[in-house]
Amino acid sequence: MDCKSPSAPPTRPFHIMTKPMGAVCNLDCSYCFYLEKEKLYPEHKGHRDFRMADEVLENYIRQYIAQQNTPEVHFAWQGGEPTLMGLDFFRRVVALQQQYRDGKVIHNALQTNGILLTDEWCAFLREHDFLVGLSIDGPAELHDAYRVDKAGRPTHARVMAAWERLKAHRVDVNTVTVVHRQNASKALEVYEFLKANGATVMQFIPLVERTGPSHEPDMDHSGMAPFAGPPDPLDPHPDAAALVTPWSVLPEDFGIFLCGIFDHWVRRDVGKVFVTLFDWQLSIELGLGSPICVFSETCGRALAMEHNGDVFACDHYVYPEFRRGNIAQEPLATMIDSPQQRRFGSAKRDTLPAYCRRCEVLNHCQGECPKHRFMTTPDGEPGLQYLCPSFKRFFNHIKPQLQIMASLIRARRSPAEIMRHGD
Numbered sequence: 001m002d003c004k005s006p007s008a009p010p011t012r013p014f015h016i017m018t019k020p021m022g023a024v025c026n027l028d029c030s031y032c033f034y035l036e037k038e039k040l041y042p043e044h045k046g047h048r049d050f051r052m053a054d055e056v057l058e059n060y061i062r063q064y065i066a067q068q069n070t071p072e073v074h075f076a077w078q079g080g081e082p083t084l085m086g087l088d089f090f091r092r093v094v095a096l097q098q099q100y101r102d103g104k105v106i107h108n109a110l111q112t113n114g115i116l117l118t119d120e121w122c123a124f125l126r127e128h129d130f131l132v133g134l135s136i137d138g139p140a141e142l143h144d145a146y147r148v149d150k151a152g153r154p155t156h157a158r159v160m161a162a163w164e165r166l167k168a169h170r171v172d173v174n175t176v177t178v179v180h181r182q183n184a185s186k187a188l189e190v191y192e193f194l195k196a197n198g199a200t201v202m203q204f205i206p207l208v209e210r211t212g213p214s215h216e217p218d219m220d221h222s223g224m225a226p227f228a229g230p231p232d233p234l235d236p237h238p239d240a241a242a243l244v245t246p247w248s249v250l251p252e253d254f255g256i257f258l259c260g261i262f263d264h265w266v267r268r269d270v271g272k273v274f275v276t277l278f279d280w281q282l283s284i285e286l287g288l289g290s291p292i293c294v295f296s297e298t299c300g301r302a303l304a305m306e307h308n309g310d311v312f313a314c315d316h317y318v319y320p321e322f323r324r325g326n327i328a329q330e331p332l333a334t335m336i337d338s339p340q341q342r343r344f345g346s347a348k349r350d351t352l353p354a355y356c357r358r359c360e361v362l363n364h365c366q367g368e369c370p371k372h373r374f375m376t377t378p379d380g381e382p383g384l385q386y387l388c389p390s391f392k393r394f395f396n397h398i399k400p401q402l403q404i405m406a407s408l409i410r411a412r413r414s415p416a417e418i419m420r421h422g423d
Contacts, residue, residue: 114162255390271416300345
């Protein structure tokens with residue numbers, strides 16, 4: 001069945017992270033939370049079964065463009081590793097986008113480990129203005145701590161070779177760095193490494209992964225996601241590190257990491273290097289709100305789609321109970337504006353502990369991602385963000401500089417003028 005798109009688009013803008021190869025990847029990164037999602041489809045007998053079929057692709061592109069009530073449409077291709085689909089698949093993507101664009105401007109972003117990027121790939125990405133998010137966790141000893149291939153071999157040299165090809169072809173590249181147990185104490189080493197190799201836009205993602213069996217609250221009442229942790233994940237625990245994998249960043253360390261980079265950046269690199277988390281916080285300080293869900297009051301507008309057209313509530317909630325439907329049977333608008341998805345989005349706000357509601361940095365944090373809310377507050381209420389110490393430290397630390405940069409922007413001056421203030 002090829003579901004026909006309804007005439008009315010969703011009530012508010014939305015975004016879908018598309019996984020054309022599902023969870024299949026050519027790497028075996030220790031910390032990857034998505035590799036296990038292959039288990040969602042036990043009927044698949046091999047990687048060939050995870051390839052997105054042409055009819056699914058066409059239906060998706062047609063619906064996604066039609067349902068965006070904006071002049072520009074942004075596609076995001078991720079995985080697993082999307083380049084495993086091959087270059088011909090993405091040639092088909094571009095052709096279908098042109099067929100259905102209806103006068104709209106189309107943008108594509110590709111998140112990749114870079115291993116398969118040849119000169120032919122890079123030429124294509126440049127020709128069609130793809131934004132590439134390249135996963136790299138810093139210098140070799142930090143990157144290779146967890147980012148290895150299926151044979152357990154390091155990947156840093158191959159990623160760097162891909163980065164050089166991308167630069168040679170003048171492809172727009174953002175670096176995506178997972179902040180984990182090994183590199184969290186090396187903030188400036190990571191930052192300077194990326195900068196020295198030409199990175200001008202950097203994204204830093206904290207690694208927080210639970211250990212133990214899954215625990216799944218009743219979606220009909222809570223709207224919240226399954227927890228993965230010890231037998232009672234909401235009980236107070238004397239050691240937060242015991243709740244997470246050995247490679248997860250520690251509760252205080254992500255904040256120390258961010259403060260170290262911010263202090264260096266705000267004195268030297270404003271306007272030359274863009275750190276996405278800093279930009280998001282400046283947007284909030286300007287009263288424009290957060291461009292991303294984790295720092296917004298509510299969520300639910302950033303969904304994920306698997307290779308077969310299954311749509312899930314969020315990339316972090318690809319579980320059977322958070323499946324919203326399949327694009328072959330239901331229009332995107334119906335799934336995105338469904339009562340279940342609305343409850344999911346509002347639960348981010350409605351389940352926030354009182355301790356967080358009283359917090360001086362609430363406007364900048366909003367409890368971050370519900371996936372990480374498995375600690376208890378000092379007064380014993382469940383639902384505290386694991387990284388609360390980090391965000392409280394960081395948002396308080398940068399507040400004076402954010403206020404200065406916001407004032408400069410309001411005065412129609414460059415925020416880079418803050419560097420004149422000196423140390």
